[in-house]
Amino acid sequence: MGKTIVEKILSAHTDTDNFKIGDIIKARVDFAFANDITAPIALKYFKESGARQVFDKKRVGLIPDHFAPNKDIKSAEQCKLLKEFAQEYEIEHYFEIGKMGIEHALLPEKGLVLPGDVVVGADSHTDTSGALGAFAIGVGSTDFAAVIALGEIWLKVPPTIKFIYSGKLNKWVSGKDLILYTIYKIGVDGANYKVMEFSGEVIKGLSMDNRFTICNMAIEAGAKTGIIEPDEITLKYLKGRAKRPYQIYKSDIGAHYEKIIEIDVSKIEPQVAFPHLPENAKPISKAKGIKIDQSIIGSCTNGRIEDLRIAAEILKGKQVHPEVRLIIIPATQDVYLQALREGLIDIFISSGAAVSTPTCGPCLGGYMGILAKGERAISTTNRNFVGRMGHPESEVYLASPALAAASAILGRIAGPEEVK
Amino acid sequence: MIIKGKVWKFKDNIDTDVIIPARYLNTSDPKELALHCMEDYDSEFVKKMNQGDIIVAGRNFGCGSSREHAPIALKAAGISCVIAPSFGRIFFRNAINIGLPIFESEEIAGQCSEGDLLEVDTVKGTIKNLNKDKVYKTNLMPEFIQNIISLGGLREYVKEELQRREKNV
Numbered sequence: 001m002g003k004t005i006v007e008k009i010l011s012a013h014t015d016t017d018n019f020k021i022g023d024i025i026k027a028r029v030d031f032a033f034a035n036d037i038t039a040p041i042a043l044k045y046f047k048e049s050g051a052r053q054v055f056d057k058k059r060v061g062l063i064p065d066h067f068a069p070n071k072d073i074k075s076a077e078q079c080k081l082l083k084e085f086a087q088e089y090e091i092e093h094y095f096e097i098g099k100m101g102i103e104h105a106l107l108p109e110k111g112l113v114l115p116g117d118v119v120v121g122a123d124s125h126t127d128t129s130g131a132l133g134a135f136a137i138g139v140g141s142t143d144f145a146a147v148i149a150l151g152e153i154w155l156k157v158p159p160t161i162k163f164i165y166s167g168k169l170n171k172w173v174s175g176k177d178l179i180l181y182t183i184y185k186i187g188v189d190g191a192n193y194k195v196m197e198f199s200g201e202v203i204k205g206l207s208m209d210n211r212f213t214i215c216n217m218a219i220e221a222g223a224k225t226g227i228i229e230p231d232e233i234t235l236k237y238l239k240g241r242a243k244r245p246y247q248i249y250k251s252d253i254g255a256h257y258e259k260i261i262e263i264d265v266s267k268i269e270p271q272v273a274f275p276h277l278p279e280n281a282k283p284i285s286k287a288k289g290i291k292i293d294q295s296i297i298g299s300c301t302n303g304r305i306e307d308l309r310i311a312a313e314i315l316k317g318k319q320v321h322p323e324v325r326l327i328i329i330p331a332t333q334d335v336y337l338q339a340l341r342e343g344l345i346d347i348f349i350s351s352g353a354a355v356s357t358p359t360c361g362p363c364l365g366g367y368m369g370i371l372a373k374g375e376r377a378i379s380t381t382n383r384n385f386v387g388r389m390g391h392p393e394s395e396v397y398l399a400s401p402a403l404a405a406a407s408a409i410l411g412r413i414a415g416p417e418e419v420k
Numbered sequence: 421m422i423i424k425g426k427v428w429k430f431k432d433n434i435d436t437d438v439i440i441p442a443r444y445l446n447t448s449d450p451k452e453l454a455l456h457c458m459e460d461y462d463s464e465f466v467k468k469m470n471q472g473d474i475i476v477a478g479r480n481f482g483c484g485s486s487r488e489h490a491p492i493a494l495k496a497a498g499i500s501c502v503i504a505p506s507f508g509r510i511f512f513r514n515a516i517n518i519g520l521p522i523f524e525s526e527e528i529a530g531q532c533s534e535g536d537l538l539e540v541d542t543v544k545g546t547i548k549n550l551n552k553d554k555v556y557k558t559n560l561m562p563e564f565i566q567n568i569i570s571l572g573g574l575r576e577y578v579k580e581e582l583q584r585r586e587k588n589v
Binding site for chain 1: 433435437438441442443445446447448459460461479480483484485486487488489492506508509510513514517518562564565573574575577578579581582583
């Protein structure tokens with residue numbers, strides 16, 4: 001019988017022969033990372049475990065990105081723990097402010113997570129790196145501590161649901177719209193404990209930035225991870241980045257899937273996910289007109305260069321609505337610099353947008369764009385839970401950078417074609 | 421271990437942002453986290469509940485972020501056990517890893533009421549509803565996970581494994 005890409009990656013990382021779906025295996029880990037929220041607990045546990053060193057100094061990442069640059073004294077203390085641990089245990093991939101980016105954008109960009117890897121991150125959006133054909137899963141702090149001590153993780157072998165996307169994409173429909181539509185179709189627990197394998201002619205035609213966005217939000221359907229088979233576009237992206245050799249795996253034709261779901265994208269409009277669950281997506285034609293106070297373009301979901309290019313295309317020569325705060329947050333320093341060189345930052349600031357240094361900031365209600373009671377935001381982030389971006393009585397509408405930019409200009413949820 | 425506690429019922433898809441809002445994640449002190457547990461769902465919850473109470477929730481409890489602060493906050497607030505038809509998978513792992521008893525059961529979630537008294541046998545995985553005089557069997561955890569639980573959590577497992585490796589060198 002054929003194997004899926006995930007079964008092949010796991011086979012290559014475990015000593016257990018002939019495992020089945022549902023079996024518990026121990027898998028060797030290629031790269032592990034944590035941030036300023038999840039690492040502090042883990043680093044304490046690591047020290048208490050009796051471990052003398054991490055499993056591999058070159059394969060551990062510590063990235064202060066959530067409440068960094070430090071938003072308050074307590075956050076500063078947490079970030080300090082990462083820095084001190086990195087010094088004490090000679091962690092090679094500690095990213096100080098100025099070099100830092102949002103972890104899930106930064107690690108692929110730096111070529112530290114690669115196709116065929118088992119990647120374990122102490123953050124739920126670790127699934128983002130599945131876009132490279134890695135098996136990348138989010139865990140909590142204790143699991144991360146165990147991984148950096150032992151170099152392996154216990155896993156229940158997950159079943160896979162295959163999604164096949166076909167048809168012609170409509171104007172302004174991006175990876176974000178495809179994943180919001182997919183979550184709407186299957187629900188926020190539609191892939192619970194399972195892998196979402198994204199495939200089909202549409203995925204093959206998408207850029208890496210769009211693929212990262214899709215895999216990023218697999219967790220919002222409850223998935224263990226999302227994954228896309230590497231192809232020419234992946235290899236091109238890796239050229240000049242990859243810091244180690246890597247292995248390409250692809251699903252066999254006869255591979256077993258728990259379910260196969262086919263989606264005709266030609267019927268999909270740009271999507272807006274209404275409060276307070278990512279599954280509440282509606283087509284833009286049914287979402288227009290809702291007044292907004294804030295628009296956020298950024299995050300591990302949509303803070304990459306293509307996202308900023310699309311926003312700039314819409315904002316060029318226009319002004320942000322006088323009653324709206326538009327906050328644009330490039331996901332990494334490299335993205336920021338590239339945007340600067342391409343003149344995108346000029347367009348943003350001229351339009352009346354605020355541009356921030358990389359941070360997760362407002363996505364999880366940390367800082368840099370918190371909502372007051374009763375306020376509404378359109379946001380390119382990944383979650384619209386109660387209180388996610390601030391006051392428990394505020395609202396977040398999830399959408400693509402194109403919609404977030406258009407809505408910022410018009411002061412209400414709108415599609416780019418409405419911007420005159 | 422036998423746990424006895426009163427039920428607090430929660431709806432489907434209770435996410436970790438609701439269990440402990442991110443604005444409090446600039447600390448990992450369990451006592452401080454416990455003060456804000458479920459605050460955005462019911463600002464009085466921590467005041468109303470008693471030590472040892474049990475949460476019986478709908479589907480997908482603990483979905484969303486990987487923050488271990490969520491099960492830590494529940495445990496530190498005094499919640500003795502969480503029962504739901506399904507869980508967010510990271511929350512599920514985190515709860516096992518920190519030693520917060522957690523059970524999957526479709527039946528109980530549908531059949532018990534707020535305030536019911538439950539008696540949970542964490543080893544056998546049986547749950548008695550003392551008010552409704554009903555007994556439920558839950559899915560037993562795989563052997564490997566049971567071993568982690570009986571060791572007292574993943575941290576103890578790591579210590580043992582490190583010692584074993586050291587001996588083998």
